Amino acid sequence: MTKITTTTCLALIALASSAVAAFAHEQHGHTSYSAGEPGNPNRPSRTIEVEMSEMAFKPANIQVKRGEQIRFVIRNVGKEDHEFLLATTEENLKHAEVMKKHPHMEHDDPNGVRLPPKKTTEIVWKFTKSGSFEYACLIPDHRDYGMVGRITVK
Numbered sequence: 001m002t003k004i005t006t007t008t009c010l011a012l013i014a015l016a017s018s019a020v021a022a023f024a025h026e027q028h029g030h031t032s033y034s035a036g037e038p039g040n041p042n043r044p045s046r047t048i049e050v051e052m053s054e055m056a057f058k059p060a061n062i063q064v065k066r067g068e069q070i071r072f073v074i075r076n077v078g079k080e081d082h083e084f085l086l087a088t089t090e091e092n093l094k095h096a097e098v099m100k101k102h103p104h105m106e107h108d109d110p111n112g113v114r115l116p117p118k119k120t121t122e123i124v125w126k127f128t129k130s131g132s133f134e135y136a137c138l139i140p141d142h143r144d145y146g147m148v149g150r151i152t153v154k
């Protein structure tokens with residue numbers, strides 16, 4: 001291979017890699033989150049178990065106090081992949097539109113996770129802001145079919 005061919009190939013690989021990265025969730029570059037901030041896994045105040053199934057969350061409504069830290073134990077008890085993404089309704093609706101174009105987008109943020117069937121994970125979250133927030137599955141059509149939960153922070 002000539003030096004020009006090698007350089008061209010390397011440039012094309014770099015361009016392809018950056019295009020793939022643009023489809024990943026981590027490209028959103030969050031430095032702050034609407035519902036609070038990642039918690040300290042060594043100091044949760046209480047644990048809330050959330051089950052995801054076809055097309056529901058259990059529980060569907062959660063109340064927390066401002067400043068409270070929660071360890072969410074998230075279980076996918078369904079037969080399909082599901083997501084738990086904690087944000088405002090507006091943010092989740094905007095993100096859902098992106099997910100329609102890129103349905104296999106992986107989430108690598110402290111406020112969201114995608115789980116295959118029969119898997120469990122944890123998210124530790126500190127609610128520093130009062131208000132109404134939601135957790136939703138943004139896999140195309142799941143949110144539209146009712147896969148949304150509500151969190152009220154007082």
